[in-house]
Amino acid sequence: METKEQKISVRAFGMIAEKIGSAQIQLIGISTIDELRESLFDQFPDLKNMKFSIAINKQLASGNAPIPADSEIALLPPFSGG
Amino acid sequence: MDRFERQHILSGFGIESQQKLQNAKVLCIGAGGLGCPILLYLAAAGVGKIGIMDGDVISLSNLNRQVLFGENDLGKPKASVAADYLRNKYSDLEIVEIPEFITTANALEIMSDFDLIIDGTDNFSTRYLVNDGCFLLKKPLVFGAIYEHEGQILVFNSAKAGGTNYRDLYPNPPAATEIPNCNETGVLGVLPGMIGVMMATEVIKVLTGYAESLENKILFFNSLNYQTYTIDFNSNPELKKLIPDTFEAFRAKDYSLSCETIPSVDWDFALSQQNSDSIIVDIREASEMPKLEREEVLYLPMSKLLKESKSLLAAGEVYLFCQSGIRSLKAVTELQKVLPGKSIYSIKGGIAAFLSKQEESNTYGN
Structure with a gap:
């Protein structure tokens, strides 16, 4: 299926970027938020225990939203320092 | 102007x-x-x-x-x-x-x-x-x-x-x-x-x-x-x-972080245990103020806590405190790994809670 091969870019901030080891990665074959989480948790198990929100094309996403091809995803952890 | x-x-x-x-x-x-x-x-x-x-x-x-x-x-x-x-x-x-x-x-x-x-x-x-x-x-x-x-x-x-x-x-x-x-x-x-x-x-x-x-x-x-x-x-x-x-x-509402799995006590409880073989540990770094001026306090900053955890072996119960009660929660989970079976607690609210407790008793004369 063509949609399974779609490419997305993922930007990460704060501690999430640290755990991933990069502030930006590419993923292939992801078309929903659930698939994204599964793929991330697979590759970076530390993320399972961390809170973060997800944005699709600079808009906060909720639930199992679809991810269009060529989307830019952002993984947004809360910061607390002051 | x-x-x-x-x-x-x-x-x-x-x-x-x-x-x-x-x-x-x-x-x-x-x-x-x-x-x-x-x-x-x-x-x-x-x-x-x-x-x-x-x-x-x-x-x-x-x-x-x-x-x-x-x-x-x-x-x-x-x-x-x-x-x-x-x-x-x-x-x-x-x-x-x-x-x-x-x-x-x-x-x-x-x-x-x-x-x-x-x-x-x-x-x-x-x-x-x-x-x-x-x-x-x-x-x-x-x-x-x-x-x-x-x-x-x-x-x-x-x-x-x-x-x-x-x-x-x-x-x-x-x-x-x-x-x-x-x-x-x-x-x-x-x-x-x-x-x-x-x-x-x-x-x-x-x-x-x-x-x-x-x-x-x-x-x-x-x-x-x-x-x-x-x-x-x-x-x-x-x-x-x-x-x-x-x-x-x-x-x-209780806004202190949910920490069901991490044993926590308040200051009154921790201080009431000090006639036994328990110990209160200040896990803050040396520069952090104010100090708790009490004899039974051991200073063991977070940066040395795991390396020097042996110094806690003799204690019956260990009560950890920091500035606001967050680092001490983490310290409990870390210490539990190197001192399995030891009773280790975090003191809720850290030194900040101690100070406001003290202020209350000054204000109300309790």
Whole structure:
């Protein structure tokens, strides 16, 4: 299926970027938020225990939203320092 | 000419906006890395009444970023030193010092006296408490937070933002153990400086209606590459259910981080155990003030805790405390790994809770 091969870019901030080891990665074959989480948790198990929100094309996403091809995803952890 | 001449002549700002600043009453919660630049710039800009709320005292390790304080201020209350500094500079402002930590007991009353609240605190429990309080009181909230080289800035609850609040982005606080705090995470002093100045900018925009503020947006800023990233979000009615729905429910809510799995006790309990073979351990770094002046306290900073955990072997029970009770939660889980079977507890609220307990008994003569 063509949609399974779609490419997305993922930007990460704060501690999430640290755990991933990069502030930006590419993923292939992801078309929903659930698939994204599964793929991330697979590759970076530390993320399972961390809170973060997800944005699709600079808009906060909720639930199992679809991810269009060529989307830019952002993984947004809360910061607390002051 | 007055000291705001350059703001009067700014295109689109003018005397009217200056008047709005002068009439405004703003409460800055947290006079630390973020609070210092915020306070300096809001006072310089002529915000008429500024409340400074912080129950902490100044310690040596604060001085790389908390630019209102110097060597002669160590051990003094942050709120009072900051207030004196600003009063000395500007006679045309009303500066109110509130040298207390914000709690569910004092939050609503104190926040009610102000038009806009700024959250420059340093822990999640306070941030959720301030968010919920502002939501209940319908007060605009300018929020900023940092992590290493990054910061995030938001504006909640303003007239333009409608009812957006922190829980629209992060419905529930993280578990205590997922959180590093400022004393474990290093920071260059310039980062809170920049984020604080950006927060002050948002305060000025919200108060005057000048330009576009960050309503319904979250801005991420990275000081290493100067990249910004802005995300839009909307209020989610479902998530409002997480906020206490009445003032009474807010006052009754326990905002300390949920830590069912981490054994915690309060100060009264920990101190009552001191006739046995138990031990109280201060896990803060050497520079952190004030010290708990009691014989039975062992100083074993977090950085050495695991390496020197053997020194705790002889103790029956171990009670750990830090500044606000967050690091000690993490320390309990770390210590449990190297001292399996040992009874190890975190003392709720850290030294801050001890100080407010002491203050209460002074006030009420108990």
